[in-house]
Amino acid sequence: MLVSHRRDQLIEFIKALLKHSFVLDALPESAENTWAHVEELIEEHRVDAESSRLREAVPGVGSFFTPLPLARAWRRFDETYRISRRRFVSPSFNEIRGVLNLAQVLAFEHASSELQFVTFDGDCTLYTDGQNFQDDDL
Secondary structure (H helix, E strand, O other), X not given: OOOOOOOOHHHHHHHHHHHHHHHOOXXXXXXXXXXXXXXXXXXXXXXXXXXXXXXXXXXXXXXXXXXXXXXHHHHHHHHHHOHHHOOOXXXXXXXXXXXXXXHHHHHHHHHOXXXXXXXXXXXXXXXXXXXXXXXXXX
């Protein structure tokens, strides 16, 4: 049975921003600028979440606890997967999520002295949606 996953407003917002560049065949030149802009929006949101431009664009956006080096993450992700060289398939939801995940890992380089807790699988991809691990030791 196929399980329908929830949609993430932030990822859909980023996907829409990148789609313009893809349609205009300008992704190689403009994607990094788009990611840098989203990085700026997130940093602004970290400082003042209530009146941020990101909150206006994505009302359901949550909190960010570290700066996210999205432009740097995009460069590394694109070096590996060559997304910007594609002509017929725009960046997917999972690719955008991959860039966000990589940015979070890159952010740990600078936050390691402050880092107290790391958790994985916030989007429930390792186990059935809506369920918890039954092992109390976890």
